[in-house]
Amino acid sequence: MVDQKGKRFRKRDLVYVVPMWLLHLILPDPVSHRKKEFRKRDIYYLGAILILPIIWSDPHVHHLMVLGGINAILALGLSLFLGYAGQISLGHAAFFGIGAYTTAILTTRFSIPTFVAFWASAVTSSIFAYLIGRPILKLKGYFLALATLGFGEIFLVIIRETPSLTNGVIGIFGIPWFSFGGFSFDTYLKQYYLIWGVLIGLLLFSKNLVRSKMGRAFLAVAVSEDAAASVGMKVPQIKIAVFVVGAAFAGFAGSLFACVMSTANPEAFGLNLSILIVMMVILGGMGNLWGPITGAIFLTWLMDTLGKYQEYSLPIYGVILILLLIFFPEGIGTRLGMRFVYLISYFPRKKRREEGKTG
Amino acid sequence: MTLLSLDKITKEYDGVRALDQVSLQLTKGTIKGLIGPNGAGKSTLFHLISGMEKPSSGKIYFKGMDITSSETYEISSLGIGRTFQTIQTLMNMTVVDNVLAGMHMRLKGGFLSCGLWLPWIRKTEKEALNQAKEILEFLGLLGRWEWPASQLSYSEQKMLELGRALAMKPELLLLDEPAAGLTPAETKRLAERIGCLKQEGVTVFLVEHRMGMVMEIADEIAVLHNGKLIAEGTPESVRRNPQVIEAYLKGKRLDA
Numbered sequence: 049m050v051d052q053k054g055k056r057f058r059k060r061d062l063v064y065v066v067p068m069w070l071l072h073l074i075l076p077d078p079v080s081h082r083k084k085e086f087r088k089r090d091i092y093y094l095g096a097i098l099i100l101p102i103i104w105s106d107p108h109v110h111h112l113m114v115l116g117g118i119n120a121i122l123a124l125g126l127s128l129f130l131g132y133a134g135q136i137s138l139g140h141a142a143f144f145g146i147g148a149y150t151t152a153i154l155t156t157r158f159s160i161p162t163f164v165a166f167w168a169s170a171v172t173s174s175i176f177a178y179l180i181g182r183p184i185l186k187l188k189g190y191f192l193a194l195a196t197l198g199f200g201e202i203f204l205v206i207i208r209e210t211p212s213l214t215n216g217v218i219g220i221f222g223i224p225w226f227s228f229g230g231f232s233f234d235t236y237l238k239q240y241y242l243i244w245g246v247l248i249g250l251l252l253f254s255k256n257l258v259r260s261k262m263g264r265a266f267l268a269v270a271v272s273e274d275a276a277a278s279v280g281m282k283v284p285q286i287k288i289a290v291f292v293v294g295a296a297f298a299g300f301a302g303s304l305f306a307c308v309m310s311t312a313n314p315e316a317f318g319l320n321l322s323i324l325i326v327m328m329v330i331l332g333g334m335g336n337l338w339g340p341i342t343g344a345i346f347l348t349w350l351m352d353t354l355g356k357y358q359e360y361s362l363p364i365y366g367v368i369l370i371l372l373l374i375f376f377p378e379g380i381g382t383r384l385g386m387r388f389v390y391l392i393s394y395f396p397r398k399k400r401r402e403e404g405k406t407g
Numbered sequence: 408m409t410l411l412s413l414d415k416i417t418k419e420y421d422g423v424r425a426l427d428q429v430s431l432q433l434t435k436g437t438i439k440g441l442i443g444p445n446g447a448g449k450s451t452l453f454h455l456i457s458g459m460e461k462p463s464s465g466k467i468y469f470k471g472m473d474i475t476s477s478e479t480y481e482i483s484s485l486g487i488g489r490t491f492q493t494i495q496t497l498m499n500m501t502v503v504d505n506v507l508a509g510m511h512m513r514l515k516g517g518f519l520s521c522g523l524w525l526p527w528i529r530k531t532e533k534e535a536l537n538q539a540k541e542i543l544e545f546l547g548l549l550g551r552w553e554w555p556a557s558q559l560s561y562s563e564q565k566m567l568e569l570g571r572a573l574a575m576k577p578e579l580l581l582l583d584e585p586a587a588g589l590t591p592a593e594t595k596r597l598a599e600r601i602g603c604l605k606q607e608g609v610t611v612f613l614v615e616h617r618m619g620m621v622m623e624i625a626d627e628i629a630v631l632h633n634g635k636l637i638a639e640g641t642p643e644s645v646r647r648n649p650q651v652i653e654a655y656l657k658g659k660r661l662d663a
Contacts, residue, residue: 253522260521260528261535264508267499275495277479278457278488279575280512289518335499 094248101240110236114308116348117243118301123328123340124247124254125297130326131334132258133290134270135185136193138322139200143173143295145207145317147302152220152312153213162226166303173299174292181291185284200322207314219313226307239308246304247341250297254337257293266290267335331372333379342381410435410579410610411456411487416465418451418634425451426462427634433579438601438611440625440642442618444654447631449614450492453581456612457489458482469579484512488577492584492614496564497571498557502548505556505567506539509574542570545600562589566597573604580604582613586620598624622646630654 101110126140147169154165184195207214214220226233226242233242257263265286268276273283306312324347332343350368354361372380411433418426426448433439441449454460456467458479467475474482483489488509497505514535516528543549546566551559556567565585572580582601586594598620601611615621621628622642630638630645632654638645645651 256524257518257522260524260532261507261511261514261516262518262521264500264504265511267504268497268508268511271497271499272495274459274479275491275497275571276508277459278483278491278495279509279571280480280483281508282480293518293522 097244097248098241101237105237107236110240112348112352113345114236114239114243116345117240117247118305118308119325119328119348120341120344121243121247121250121301121304122298122325123332123344124250124337125294125301126325127329127332127334127337127340128254128257128266128297129290129294130329131336131340132263132266132270133287134266135287135291136189136326137196137291137294138193138319138326139196139198139203140294140298140325141317141319141321142200142203143177143298144302144305144321145203145312145314146173146176146295147299148306148312148317149207149214149220149302150299151303151306152223155223155306156220162224162303162307163228166226166300166307169303170296170299173295173302177292177295178288181288185287185291197319197322200317200319204314204318207317214312214314217314219311219315221311223306223310223312225310226304233307243304243308246300250300251337251341258337262286262289327369331369331376331380333381336381339379339381343379346380408435409433410470411612412468413452413456414466414468416452416455416462416467418448418455418460419463425634426455426631428465429631429634429636431629431636431639433610433612434627435578435610436605436608437626438605438613438624440621440628441612441614441631442616442621442628443631446633448634449631450583452631453489453583453612453614456482456581457487480512483575486575486578487581488572488575488579489581490565490568490572490583490585492587494561494564494568496556496559496567498555500556501552502554502556502559502567503536503539503543503552506542506570506574507535509571510535510539513574513576539574542573545573545603546570547596562593565589569600577609579610579612582611582615584614584616586615586617594620 101113122140122144126137129135129137150169150172151162151165154160154168155162160168180199184192184199187195208217210216211218226239233239258266265276265281268279268281269283269286276283276286305316309316328343328347329340330343331347332341333339351361351365354365357364409432411431413429413431416426416429417424429448429452431439441452443449451460455462458474458477458481461476465475466473469482469485469487472485474485477485497508500508514531516525516531520528540549540552543552546569548559548563548566548570551563556564559567565588569582569585572582585601586597589597594617601613601624604611613621613625625642627640628638628642628645629636630648630651632650637650637654638648640648
């Protein structure tokens with residue numbers, strides 16, 4: 049449902065009218081499209097993702113999109129926990145790390161195929177999430193944030209202090225490329241398709257989840273635990289379940305990250321990353337699924353672009369984040385999405401209105 | 408047949424005795440009203456029945472089962488639905504999703520089957536949507552089924568909360584001041600709907616301040632005053648009870 053703010057037609061929207069008219073010919077009508085089944089026109093979205101790296105055939109862009117895709121998987125998992133179930137986690141990078149290290153250890157020490165390690169990573173992350181979630185998800189708000197933060201730090205310490213298994217601060221090198229059935233994903237382009245394939249799979253999974261009874265349970269828990277319990281929802285179990293699903297997503301992402309970078313190093317999974325993931329979800333927009341993906345790609349791109357400015361990059365980064373939070377408090381994805389939905393559905397709505405008048 | 412029975416319920420908060428040895432019986436298929444001045448312990452009693460708080464002593468039986476120490480979700484899954492005095496509309500969802508949320512435990516499916524959108528999930532979701540629309544039609548909210556719940560008016564949100572409780576198909580419905588903040592016309596419509604529910608065999612336990620409405624629809628009335636049950640019986644007998652008159656008149660004088 050579109051918010052009232054998005055419904056007013058502004059003069060500046062006239063600028064968009066021509067491209068929007070062209071877009072509405074190919075894109076689905078979002079209002080009637082909402083919550084519906086997979087449609088033929090979704091293929092256009094898929095087509096755009098497939099063609100993009102071929103049109104823009106710059107290896108650096110491919111690599112950026114690979115990292116953006118991995119971050120998007122992370123943000124997608126966290127958005128279920130943060131944006132839907134309304135709980136906060138500042139230790140999400142730890143599950144990412146657990147996934148990466150599981151793949152790293154299994155492939156380098158035990159030469160297990162990456163495809164098996166990929167699934168094993170998600171399972172390991174989920175198991176850890178379950179064990180940790182049981183005690184700490186009784187906490188709320190700041191306390192939960194601190195507990196998850198502590199878990200993230202403990203994870204780093206354990207990684208650094210067990211060199212026999214994890215190679216300590218040096219990290220594990222020489223993780224093989226992701227391969228499946230003899231096909232090795234050894235270029236950035238192939239990795240792009242791999243990661244976006246996984247992302248789309250997980251996106252569909254999340255979409256199904258949030259439109260089913262589970263999604264309603266997440267949203268109910270976020271607003272009122274009393275009301276949720278009064279209709280028979282098992283609130284603690286629901287929180288643990290969504291935490292576990294988020295961790296499994298992070299496990300997948302971690303495994304892909306290890307295969308793409310071919311190293312696993314404790315520095316990559318610290319508090320910085322945890323906060324970055326939270327930023328992606330908040331900037332992108334909470335309570336919808338493509339918001340975090342937008343946020344992840346935007347932040348990945350932003351950090352890469354700002355890398356040029358060396359020592360000025362962090363202040364600029366900070367200023368941009370603050371400005372975005374001031375002007376897009378409900379998230380870039382949500383805000384753009386609202387206008388996008390409004391504008392794209394302008395012509396179909398007009399048509400419907402006219403039909404209503406005559407009929 | 409007794410559906411719910413409270414046996415000498417006492418609830419203390421740090422020395423304040425909110426409920427004192429309250430014993431009540433609810434007969435299946437009837438409407439029972441619970442009245443009393445502010446602070447008499449009516450809402451506390453509801454919290455105890457729905458398991459959100461535990462009594463200091465005493466037992467609660469539902470259909471002969473001891474539910475005193477059960478969790479809230481266990482009590483709800485036995486068939487006790489409730490609404491809240493301060494409305495707890497799920498503001499981040501649409502109107503129809505609010506009702507569908509009430510069906511949570513009646514719908515099959517776990518995490519994986521929901522995520523993979525397996526055929527039976529598709530089927531149950533579709534059926535659930537139709538049922539939710541029927542409930543919304545009963546409550547007169549069908550025209551706004553796709554609205555965000557946050558854009559409904561206060562009285563509509565009260566109705567929606569009733570709808571969420573109804574979606575559970577409860578045997579016993581606890582209504583905590585359903586008519587508070589409603590206009591006389593809306594109150595009348597609400598009373599008619601509660602009457603409809605009674606015909607469908609739902610037992611209703613109702614806390615209400617509007618004496619007119621309670622007297623009209625309730626089969627039996629219990630009166631709480633300072634945590635004690637001071638009267639119980641038909642509306643007529645309660646109205647004539649001198650203790651009740653005293654409690655209410657005193658309360659009114661203090662209020663004014």
